[in-house]
Amino acid sequence: MKHIDWQAVATQTRELFPEVVQIASYSRNRWILVFNEEAESFLNTFHPLTRIIHRHKLPIPLIVSVGFIRSSLDSYPLEFLDIQNDYTSLYAVEDVVSGLRFDANDVRLEIERELRSKWLLTRLAALDYSHKPQRLYGILEESFTALLPVFKGFCHLAGRAVPGDMESLLTQLEEILRTELRAFRFIAGQKSAPSQTLTANLFNDYLRALNLCIDTIDGWELS
Numbered sequence: 001m002k003h004i005d006w007q008a009v010a011t012q013t014r015e016l017f018p019e020v021v022q023i024a025s026y027s028r029n030r031w032i033l034v035f036n037e038e039a040e041s042f043l044n045t046f047h048p049l050t051r052i053i054h055r056h057k058l059p060i061p062l063i064v065s066v067g068f069i070r071s072s073l074d075s076y077p078l079e080f081l082d083i084q085n086d087y088t089s090l091y092a093v094e095d096v097v098s099g100l101r102f103d104a105n106d107v108r109l110e111i112e113r114e115l116r117s118k119w120l121l122t123r124l125a126a127l128d129y130s131h132k133p134q135r136l137y138g139i140l141e142e143s144f145t146a147l148l149p150v151f152k153g154f155c156h157l158a159g160r161a162v163p164g165d166m167e168s169l170l171t172q173l174e175e176i177l178r179t180e181l182r183a184f185r186f187i188a189g190q191k192s193a194p195s196q197t198l199t200a201n202l203f204n205d206y207l208r209a210l211n212l213c214i215d216t217i218d219g220w221e222l223s
Contacts, residue, residue, distance in 0.1 A: 004029060004056055010090035012052050021066060022096050026087040027148075032062040034069065034096050066096055077102045078110045082149035085162040104157060104222050111153045112217045118143050119210045126203060133200075137193035140206055144187045150213070157220065177216055183209050 010023045013033065022034040039045035046063060053060065062083075073080060084097050122143045129135040151173050155162045158176050163169045166188050174181050183205035193199065 021093050023091040024087045024089045026083045038065050074106045077106045078149040078153050114150050115214045133196040134193040137199050
């Protein structure tokens with residue numbers, strides 16, 4: 001993963017937006033800008049930000065207000081839990097991210113929703129590319145990466161500290177699910193697409209792992 005001078009990014013962003021409440025970077029070189037209020041004209045206000053994005057080769061940041069975050073925790077707890085568990089505050093009038101609290105039932109519901117969605121969409125997408133192992137494997141990688149906040153959500157519900165590295169995260173998930181997750185570990189460690197036969201077997205193993213996650217969260221009892 002390429003190095004980003006986040007302090008330079010934060011300084012340049014504050015020069016453009018002195019009213020910003022918090023600037024933070026988080027997992028996989030993403031970042032968030034938090035404001036007290038929504039901009040009246042989003043495009044006019046934030047178009048100058050594109051110069052910083054292009055200069056530092058950054059992804060588009062998540063731009064939200066404090067009110068939006070706090071009113072979204074029941075609908076999107078996993079997204080903000082993901083940020084909270086792996087962020088660096090680059091500038092803060094108020095550390096909004098650290099103060100976020102999540103209702104266990106909201107977390108459980110979004111975990112189930114995300115798992116069922118990925119299970120359905122991954123199967124549908126695979127039908128288009130079953131004869132193209134490289135693209136099929138790419139679908140598995142995309143699905144797995146999108147589910148990382150879900151795996152962190154499992155740790156949160158289990159009352160465990162959310163690990164910052166992939167190996168520890170998968171170990172925690174295996175302990176919670178009480179099984180080995182070979183498909184997840186293979187995808188996490190593989191650098192290139194395997195053979196067509198191996199990809200097909202991996203796809204089936206991946207769906208079985210998703211089913212196990214779904215069954216587990218479906219029967220999860222909240223204290």
